[in-house]
Amino acid sequence: MPAVVSQSIILVDDDRALRDSLSFSLELEGYTVESFESAEDFAERGEVGPGACLVLDHRLPGISGLQLLLSLRDQLIDAPALLITSNPTVALRKRALALGAAIVEKPLLSDDLLNGIRSMFERVDTQVDLPNTLSAA
Numbered sequence: 001m002p003a004v005v006s007q008s009i010i011l012v013d014d015d016r017a018l019r020d021s022l023s024f025s026l027e028l029e030g031y032t033v034e035s036f037e038s039a040e041d042f043a044e045r046g047e048v049g050p051g052a053c054l055v056l057d058h059r060l061p062g063i064s065g066l067q068l069l070l071s072l073r074d075q076l077i078d079a080p081a082l083l084i085t086s087n088p089t090v091a092l093r094k095r096a097l098a099l100g101a102a103i104v105e106k107p108l109l110s111d112d113l114l115n116g117i118r119s120m121f122e123r124v125d126t127q128v129d130l131p132n133t134l135s136a137a
Helices: 016-028 039-045 065-074 090-098 112-127
Strands: 008-012 032-036 052-057 081-085 101-105
Touching: 008 016, 008 039, 016 032, 016 112, 032 039, 039 065, 052 065, 052 112, 065 081, 065 090, 081 090, 081 112, 090 101, 101 112
Parallel strands: 008 032, 008 052, 052 081, 081 101
Antiparallel strands: none
């Protein structure tokens, strides 16, 4: 039987109302959500486990979402990522793309975020190479 990789989301956003509503909505969709109010908060107590995807607000106080993603990439953490922000510049889009992150624009009025998350997990699922055999006991 293949191993089951849970679909967990790490959400980093300083807006508590948005963080709570996104967590609630994503949990209703069946995802496990761990949320943090800042990049520093995530750095202190967070961990990117197997099968996790990142949803990072770009405009965080202190360390930005893009800076957090760069730090994770420097640590060879290649989890799929979405950057949420309003009015992203061309330069931001290019930098996010270079780090392998898609951008979803605020306000989050449509299903763009959920569709982006589903797309990230589809890519993760196609990259996971699980063995088809059981080891003998």
